């Protein structure tokens with residue numbers, strides 16, 4: 196929605212800041228009322244798309260003012276322009292005037308794409324009358340109680356009594372937001388027979404179901420002004436792949452531009468800086484043979500070129516070549532990819548399984564002195580921590596202590612200078 200105000204609103208509220216606070220409070224109250232009435236976040240939520248002062252001199256009559264908002268060409272052009280620029284579906288003018296003929300009014304009970312206008316007096320907007328929420332609901336088609344407004348079926352406000360022992364005699368009178376109000380205040384609910392207030396239904400089946408009415412028209416109102424979805428492009432893939440295997444990637448493109456088709460230019464890089472274009476693939480799917488050495492990471496990106504001449508490039512994704520990829524299938528054929536596959540290190544863990552935050556001891560027995568790395572990987576193959584990296588280690592037993600904070604399956608892996616690995620599975624409970 197867009198919300199306009201006038202010089203008089205600023206005068207009455209005392210400052211521009213106070214006007215903005217009033218508008219934010221009014222929207223928050225409306226959304227709370229929706230939640231209270233079992234209209235959840237994904238069904239209907241009011242958002243402020245724009246807030247702007249309108250060059251508009253208020254009259255003493257709210258009826259006259261809403262009519263001018265609709266019929267005065269100059270004013271209507273400004274309001275409609277604001278709607279178009281900000282994709283605002285409905286418009287509320289928050290007026291400073293304490294009108295003689297009403298606290299709030301709409302140009303028409305909605306949904307009406309041509310004139311979704313309301314005027315609300317700021318003095319009543321966020322009081323116990325919930326006039327702002329009341330008028331906004333009118334713009335979605337909600338109506339007063341059927342005894343006051345007999346048009347429609349379920350879209351009516353509700354009045355009931357709570358807290359009484361002799362039914363309907365001594366209880367306090369409660370009215371939902373769409374019920375008319377001669378005195379007192381309303382509860383922050385739209386009528387809904389499935390929702391209870393102080394143990395009493397807040398609606399009547401088939402007649403006082405404002406909440407269901409609001410849900411049913413939410414899509415219609417929210418499509419008055421379409422929000423333009425900018426084109427987005429991203430790559431989906433398994434983030435690891437077996438050494439030497441083909442990694443498969445797909446481009447996902449979202450666009451609101453109808454009728455445009457796309458070709459894709461795929462690029463790969465071993466360092467994320469220097470890129471090579473692959474000329475073989477030009478569709479949304481891409482395949483790449485991963486390096487046969489473990490822990491090698493390849494970077495990928497793609498550019499979608501539209502038939503209308505537009506283009507967009509995805510962000511960069513990477514895939515690592517590792518034998519521990521659960522997503523790619525945990526068993527890789529190329530567990531060792533060097534001719535010299537003699538095991539140069541033996542790793543064992545005490546105790547295994549272990550508990551979270553318990554000190555465990557990793558025993559690395561080195562059979563041939565040389566450079567080694569010791570890494571802990573998560574079940575997914577993602578590196579959790581490095582205990583040492585490419586460090587010269589002598590023959591013999593070497594002990595390392597470590598704690599793991601979260602339960603799960605981990606892999607303790609020693610890698611030698613030739614890239615040969617030995618891995619122990621660790622269960623943390």
Ligand SMILES: [Zn+2]
Nearest residue numbers: 329330333339
């Ligand atoms: Zn009303």
